[in-house]
Amino acid sequence: MKLRYFLSMFVAITALFLTGCQSGEEAIYLGNFKVATSYVALDKNGGTTNVEVNASESWSFDTSSIPSWLTVSPTSGSAGQSTISFSADAYAGRTANLKVTCGGRTQEINVIQGLAEVSTATCAEVNAGPDAKTYRVTGVVKKIANTEYGNWYIDDGTGEVYIYGTLDKNGKDGKNNSIAAWGIEVGDEITIEGPKQTYNGTVELVNVTVVKLNKSLIKVDSLTVADVKTSELPVEGGEITAHLTCKGTGVAVEIPSDAKEWLGVTSSTVGATPTVTFYAKKNEGGNREATVTFKTTDGSKDYTSQATISQKGAIVAVNVAQFLAAEVGTTVYRLTGVVMELYTSDKQGQSFYIQDYSGKTLVYRAAGFKESGAKVGDVVTVVGQRGAYKDTPQMVSGTFEEIKYAVTPISIADFLAKPDNKNVYYMVTGTISSLKGSNGKDNDYGNLYITDGTNELYVYGCYSGYGATGNDRKFFIADNNIKVGDELTMIGYKDTYNGLVELCGGINFSFKHAE
Structure with missing residues (x-):
């Protein structure tokens, strides 16, 4: 937003800016921090200017507002009168807007060096x-x-x-x-x-x-698909027409090289309102777009205009690791995993962290998440684009699709009493009493027993997260140095095999090593 900076405009700057404060200039009284001049002026040849301030309370500069070319001393002080020095090397024409806090209130001091050339x-x-x-x-x-x-x-x-x-x-x-x-x-x-x-x-x-x-001699008035004004093509592809105004001679079209494989020109017309028609192939991947350039000339100079053509894509189902490895862009991905925690910095309550067997990522403001009633521990599906904030990957422009499994926290005793059902998932916490399978043998899949001190439950597979198959189900216990006595919180469904009640599905939610 256009609120990041407060930039003072200095019009008709006179020699006053080069010589510092004039003897008759009145002090500026701004609340509890009184400055003896309306600005700080530094000579373009460099040097130091001293300014008197009078504060009713302790004060300090926001040091992040002081640019590297300017030295301010001191940057803080107590109530009463103080002298602040401002120093800079030689330079012709630059300004700074400094912020000072006094008694919980913030005001600004403008620093000007030389004429703005x-x-x-x-x-x-x-x-x-x-x-x-x-x-x-x-x-x-x-x-x-x-x-x-x-x-x-x-x-x-x-x-x-x-x-x-x-x-x-x-x-x-x-x-x-x-x-x-x-x-x-x-x-x-x-x-x-x-x-x-x-x-x-x-x-x-x-x-x-x-x-x-x-003004350019060429302009894109509109884009249409089947006479409907739009810049977006469907997944199936088809034609899209650019309607132009051209006051130059001729029209040339440039398509970006990385879009030529799926987008091309099929026809064009000339006259008072020239058109260019493009054809896009069926999109087998994610959302895509291309910015095409239209050129004309008056004989001595070229003029251009641009239009962005987009095409919906298929939703690409991936695991979290594949999502994180993808480039930032408009391709739409589908993720399924466990809601590990809510992102509390989002006051809208639409953001959360999702994790599967391959990794974890932030889903930022997925439309419909809050309304779905999904909670931490549930297995959910969401679609969105690969985005990033300060180089940290996240899913953006997302939509919450479904709660695949609503997970109910439950005690071991209550779990043992539930009916078998492969479509009902529970979250159970206990202490590992044995790392051996029901046959009494060590195993790679994390078949183990947990207890609450009274009841014992057999866990048939402890996997790193939702969606693990094959070798991805192996070695979670060994890789995390989990031992007897450690605490596990597991997600799974209840089943019974040869009379033995089992927690199956094996999604590890968390573990805690014994102290």
Whole structure:
């Protein structure tokens, strides 16, 4: 959202910014922290500026708001009058917005060094240049990420830069729908200027001013499938038509190389409203999409526009390990496993961790999970896409499908009294009394006995998680160094074999080593 930063705009900066506080300037009284100047001015040749503050309580800077090029000393103090020094090396044109907390209230101090000089640069030069410098860049609108706050990408052929916020025609930012106000569209040639900063490794020009906008001579008006306006094809494939407005000479189409195997052009028309029709093959895999580019020319310059064509895919059933190994994308996967715990940081109550025999992952906000009544211990099925948050894998854009087995916690005594039923699952906890099978022999599958001190229950197979088959059912006990006396919590159904009551299905929920 366009709320990440508070960036002050300094218009018509005068020589005052280069010389520091003037003798007649009034102090700024903001609550309980009084600053003797409305800003801190540093000379472009570098140096130190001292500012007097008067606080009614102890105070401290949010050190994360202090950029690496600026030294502030001290960064905290007690009630009363203090002198704070601000120091920087030589630089022409940069700003910082510092946050100070005093008595539980936060206010800001603006630091300005030199005049804000604008440097004309390519995208490659912006990416390689220093933060806080103001750049002017001319390029093509490559992609619009957020129309409300004016977030988009500019590309000039040397590289790409993310634009985080666009000022409207009145110079205002925020929630102002500036993309619509300017009429910015993919393919337009645009000149913008703004300060650079890097956020989590992403280079950004922030709150840019639009200097010049040349509309593209080609535009995608709509995409249709069987005369219905849509950009999505069904799993079965078929034709989709792009309806264009073109004021240039001719239309050329570029399909990304990684999409040519499933998407191609079948026909095109010319005239006042040219069209291009594509054909997509049947999709045997997950969801997929391709951004196609349309080009035209006025004889001296090429113009472009783009459209994204998507196609629904089959849902790919995988285990958790396969899901984690997949790339982030739009392919839809199906997972079945045990709800191990709820993700309490999600206040919507739609997130949880799912685990099978191969691994564990977070399912983030699966639609319908809360309404399903599913609880920790239940075996559930969910579908969604492979996503990530700060490189941590998770399922996103998910939908809760079903509770495959509702699992009821129960005592060993009550379990022994239940009727046999392979479709009813229970959760039972006990202490291991023997690691031998019913025949008295050691085994790889974890056939063992657990007890509650009074009653004993035979567990026919202790497996690492739901879905284990073949060799994946082996060695859970040995791999985790589980011994007699350790506590096991198992999920399974009740069955009886030759008079012996058994917990079958063998899903290990948790174990605890004896102290």
